[in-house]
Amino acid sequence: MKIAVLGGDGFVGWPTTLHLSDLGHEVHILDNLSRRWIDTELGVQSLTPMDSIQERCRIWHELTGRRLHFHLLDLAKEFERLKAWLVEHRPDAVIHFAEQRAAPYSMKSDRHKVYTVDNNVSATHNLLAALVESGIDAHVVHLGTMGVYGYSSVGAPIPEGYLDVEIDTPDGKKAQEILYPTRPGSIYHMTKSLDQILFQFYAQNDGLRITDLHQGIVWGTHTEQTRMHDQLINRFDYDGDYGTVLNRFLIQAAIGYPLTVHGTGGQTRAFIHIRDSVRCIELALASPPAAGDRVEIFNQMTETHRVRDLAEMIAGLTGAKVAYLPNPRKEAPENDLIVENAKFLSLGLEPTTLQAGLLEEVVEIARKYKHRIDRSRVPAVSGWTRDLAASVERDPEGKRLKSVS
Amino acid sequence: MKIAVLGGDGFVGWPTTLHLSDLGHEVHILDNLSRRWIDTELGVQSLTPMDSIQERCRIWHELTGRRLHFHLLDLAKEFERLKAWLVEHRPDAVIHFAEQRAAPYSMKSDRHKVYTVDNNVSATHNLLAALVESGIDAHVVHLGTMGVYGYSSVGAPIPEGYLDVEIDTPDGKKAQEILYPTRPGSIYHMTKSLDQILFQFYAQNDGLRITDLHQGIVWGTHTEQTRMHDQLINRFDYDGDYGTVLNRFLIQAAIGYPLTVHGTGGQTRAFIHIRDSVRCIELALASPPAAGDRVEIFNQMTETHRVRDLAEMIAGLTGAKVAYLPNPRKEAPENDLIVENAKFLSLGLEPTTLQAGLLEEVVEIARKYKHRIDRSRVPAVSGWTRDLAASVERDPEGKRLKSVS
Ligand SMILES: NC(=O)c1ccc[n+]([C@@H]2O[C@H](COP(=O)([O-])OP(=O)(O)OC[C@H]3O[C@@H](n4cnc5c(N)ncnc54)[C@H](O)[C@@H]3O)[C@@H](O)[C@H]2O)c1
Ligand SMILES: NC(=O)c1ccc[n+]([C@@H]2O[C@H](COP(=O)([O-])OP(=O)(O)OC[C@H]3O[C@@H](n4cnc5c(N)ncnc54)[C@H](O)[C@@H]3O)[C@@H](O)[C@H]2O)c1
Numbered sequence: 001m002k003i004a005v006l007g008g009d010g011f012v013g014w015p016t017t018l019h020l021s022d023l024g025h026e027v028h029i030l031d032n033l034s035r036r037w038i039d040t041e042l043g044v045q046s047l048t049p050m051d052s053i054q055e056r057c058r059i060w061h062e063l064t065g066r067r068l069h070f071h072l073l074d075l076a077k078e079f080e081r082l083k084a085w086l087v088e089h090r091p092d093a094v095i096h097f098a099e100q101r102a103a104p105y106s107m108k109s110d111r112h113k114v115y116t117v118d119n120n121v122s123a124t125h126n127l128l129a130a131l132v133e134s135g136i137d138a139h140v141v142h143l144g145t146m147g148v149y150g151y152s153s154v155g156a157p158i159p160e161g162y163l164d165v166e167i168d169t170p171d172g173k174k175a176q177e178i179l180y181p182t183r184p185g186s187i188y189h190m191t192k193s194l195d196q197i198l199f200q201f202y203a204q205n206d207g208l209r210i211t212d213l214h215q216g217i218v219w220g221t222h223t224e225q226t227r228m229h230d231q232l233i234n235r236f237d238y239d240g241d242y243g244t245v246l247n248r249f250l251i252q253a254a255i256g257y258p259l260t261v262h263g264t265g266g267q268t269r270a271f272i273h274i275r276d277s278v279r280c281i282e283l284a285l286a287s288p289p290a291a292g293d294r295v296e297i298f299n300q301m302t303e304t305h306r307v308r309d310l311a312e313m314i315a316g317l318t319g320a321k322v323a324y325l326p327n328p329r330k331e332a333p334e335n336d337l338i339v340e341n342a343k344f345l346s347l348g349l350e351p352t353t354l355q356a357g358l359l360e361e362v363v364e365i366a367r368k369y370k371h372r373i374d375r376s377r378v379p380a381v382s383g384w385t386r387d388l389a390a391s392v393e394r395d396p397e398g399k400r401l402k403s404v405s
Numbered sequence: 406m407k408i409a410v411l412g413g414d415g416f417v418g419w420p421t422t423l424h425l426s427d428l429g430h431e432v433h434i435l436d437n438l439s440r441r442w443i444d445t446e447l448g449v450q451s452l453t454p455m456d457s458i459q460e461r462c463r464i465w466h467e468l469t470g471r472r473l474h475f476h477l478l479d480l481a482k483e484f485e486r487l488k489a490w491l492v493e494h495r496p497d498a499v500i501h502f503a504e505q506r507a508a509p510y511s512m513k514s515d516r517h518k519v520y521t522v523d524n525n526v527s528a529t530h531n532l533l534a535a536l537v538e539s540g541i542d543a544h545v546v547h548l549g550t551m552g553v554y555g556y557s558s559v560g561a562p563i564p565e566g567y568l569d570v571e572i573d574t575p576d577g578k579k580a581q582e583i584l585y586p587t588r589p590g591s592i593y594h595m596t597k598s599l600d601q602i603l604f605q606f607y608a609q610n611d612g613l614r615i616t617d618l619h620q621g622i623v624w625g626t627h628t629e630q631t632r633m634h635d636q637l638i639n640r641f642d643y644d645g646d647y648g649t650v651l652n653r654f655l656i657q658a659a660i661g662y663p664l665t666v667h668g669t670g671g672q673t674r675a676f677i678h679i680r681d682s683v684r685c686i687e688l689a690l691a692s693p694p695a696a697g698d699r700v701e702i703f704n705q706m707t708e709t710h711r712v713r714d715l716a717e718m719i720a721g722l723t724g725a726k727v728a729y730l731p732n733p734r735k736e737a738p739e740n741d742l743i744v745e746n747a748k749f750l751s752l753g754l755e756p757t758t759l760q761a762g763l764l765e766e767v768v769e770i771a772r773k774y775k776h777r778i779d780r781s782r783v784p785a786v787s788g789w790t791r792d793l794a795a796s797v798e799r800d801p802e803g804k805r806l807k808s809v810s
Binding site (some may be wrong): 083114122126129130135155156159163168169170181182190198200201205386 | 486488514515518519522523526527530533534535537538540560561563568570571572574575579581583584586587588589590592594598599602603605606609610613689735743789790791807
């Protein structure tokens with residue numbers, strides 16, 4: 001297949017690109033490299049030393065003889081170039097990773113909110129409109145998140161995208177299937193909720209074939225391919241904006257900093273290893289919905305954990321201490337999370353569990369690259385509201401923790 | 406109150422501005438005049454001769470001694486200026502009309518789809534983000550549409566915004582209130598569905614006070630204030646893009662053209678007279694939700710009619726013939742529509758019915774300005790999909806009709 005990977009320079013996009021190239025597909029990366037620019041804006045960098053995308057593609061070719069094609073393109077701002085690219089290359093499938101994906105970054109300031117909404121909505125909508133206009137029947141695989149549902153709901157198991165409801169009509173109750181109702185808890189998550197409406201419309205009106213993968217928090221760094229050469233290594237974010245909770249704990253443990261749990265740590269989240277994530281994308285590509293069908297939605301996760309249990313797990317492996325801080329997010333302090341993921345399991349996914357894979361991260365990543373850690377970047381500083389933002393900055397315990405060494 | 410009317414140069418915005426000014430409020434219009442530019446793009450103009458916004462404001466001042474303040478500002482593209490304006494003026498309420506509002510225009514081409522999504526999402530989101538950032542607790546009144554629900558549903562009465570559902574949980578069924586599920590049928594309607602998610606988020610996260618008015622098709626031209634002077638007259642659109650079904654029938658009747666019904670004319674739509682529309686806005690302003698509450702949603706309509714019944718009603722008044730054409734829209738050929746509108750009625754709305762008000766439109770508008778009608782602009786030419794677009798252009802009956810004189 002000829003596959004376009006939008007956002008193929010990113011944390012999930014890059015190993016996906018290598019995995020699909022390894023399987024023999026012709027892979028094109030379209031990326032505007034905005035994520036690298038955000039690194040520059042924030043003054044942070046990947047813990048793992050990451051080469052330019054051009055250099056990474058060159059190394060892959062040297063090692064495997066396979067070519068990756070990189071195209072510098074802003075999906076959100078260059079509609080005409082995107083359309084021309086599609087018409088010229090006519091991909092069989094398009095995998096869409098190209099969005100601003102950090103919830104804390106999306107809540108940093110009004111400028112970051114506006115950027116996240118404009119970038120993500122336009123990127124997704126431009127892609128869909130360009131496919132329709134160019135008449136290309138590519139299967140669109142999008143990376144979404146279960147976070148669209150919010151985490152404060154009634155504790156019902158999260159189904160794979162849809163809910164059956166009964167509606168009162170003059171002729172009695174009628175059953176109807178609806179998109180599972182969303183209640184996103186950050187601007188970032190909100191954009192994924194907007195994406196769902198775009199997908200529903202384009203599948204219904206134009207028969208686009210769309211799969212939306214509601215992914216959990218991706219952890220882990222290496223895949224079989226990124227391991228093949230130092231210069232193919234994947235990025236590893238640990239800063240307060242892009243570092244997910246697990247990565248930040250790993251880094252805190254490596255530098256002898258307490259693991260900072262927000263609130264009671266009773267928040268439950270869903271997780272998936274990067275190796276399983278790229279495999280899920282392979283599986284989703286192999287099972288496109290038919291044209292005219294509803295959007296296919298998979299939950300792409302393999303296990304759930306409470307944040308405080310994660311902290312304990314890492315403390316157990318590393319000897320780190322755990323510290324509890326005020327929560328900068330507006331969210332329920334404790335939540336249950338039951339997620340249905342029968343679809344991927346039935347397609348043959350064999351998960352890497354946290355229990356089995358965490359030690360590799362501690363040793364091969366956190367300890368190995370410890371010398372590159374900038375400890376001032378670890379705290380999370382984006383508050384969800386004006387009041388929460390103020391409390392984060394003023395928090396005396398936070399101040400104290402920042403000076404622990 | 407100090408009130409900002411975003412989109413105050415438009416069809417509903419202008420009479421609303423006058424109505425609120427008449428009630429003694431200090432009214433500021435913010436508008437980028439994009440609607441006038443679209444007239445230029447399409448080569449169409451309001452049937453009623455419409456002056457510049459500056460001139461209209463001058464006349465109003467001359468007549469009444471009241472000042473209207475006009476600010477040329479693009480909500481979608483000038484975030485910083487919008488924020489600065491809010492900080493300087495600190496309005497008590499903001500009425501948000503400023504979106505691209507024609508479904509056929511939104512489906513014209515990929516460029517029009519992209520414009521509609523980018524303009525409408527950014528306009529709404531910029532407003533919300535700017536209010537939060539500037540800490541202004543203005544009541545936001547937005548004009549939405551029941552069209553977000555699609556018209557092919559199970560025939561259930563459309564409630565005022567919310568639906569109670571039961572969700573299976575490990576502890577048995579639990580009741581939950583959700584936004585009534587949307588299934589928009591055009592890009593334009595889709596943007597209103599996106600707006601709902603933005604409102605839900607900002608009400609929940611930041612405590613913004615938001616009222617979303619799900620408005621039916623607005624008909625009629627005069628309000629008490631626009632009648633006061635020739636140069637205060639409201640716009641009247643009759644072209645295939647912006648002219649709503651009723652206006653187009655009125656114009657067809659005036660020039661002895663058959664009333665062109667799409668499909669079987671079995672589509673049922675909701676209607677409201679412009680006088681009732683401005684009154685509803687006054688009522689909504691007087692009943693803001695409390696901060697921290699959910700978004701207040703009203704259905705702003707007073708009656709429903711099938712398109713073919715409307716045609717018959719106007720044929721009865723004018724002697725026009727009715728012609729049936731292929732439908733360029735992808736929609737159910739026949740639908741029922743029951744709409745709950747108890748909230749506005751209970752607040753004291755006294756509707757102007759079609760039966761009572763139509764003749765005024767026939768005589769005072771359509772016949773009076775007949776000499777300004779460009780008959781080539783009456784047919785609707787935007788197809789909802791590539792196939793439908795092709796059928797519209799090729800349709801032999803349509804061709805014949807275009808040459809009727
Ligand atoms: N990482 C996770 O834990 C996780 C979890 C759930 C869902 N997701 C989703 O998976 C996708 C990829 O996540 P990631 O962690 O690899 O993110 P990332 O930020 O590392 O990668 C995103 C890539 O998209 C590019 N991009 C952004 N906007 C673009 C635009 N307008 N035009 C072209 N390129 C653009 C960036 O430059 C970057 O290379 C995202 O959509 C994210 O929301 C990620
Ligand atoms: N007319 C109807 O029948 C009807 C029915 C239901 C809902 N509505 C809604 O009511 C609102 C007003 O409708 P209308 O018929 O008056 O539309 P209109 O097109 O006549 O007026 C919209 C106004 O907003 C302005 N505008 C658009 N984008 C802007 C931007 N980015 N910045 C600043 N100004 C901008 C335009 O210049 C125009 O003056 C719309 O949101 C529409 O969706 C209208």
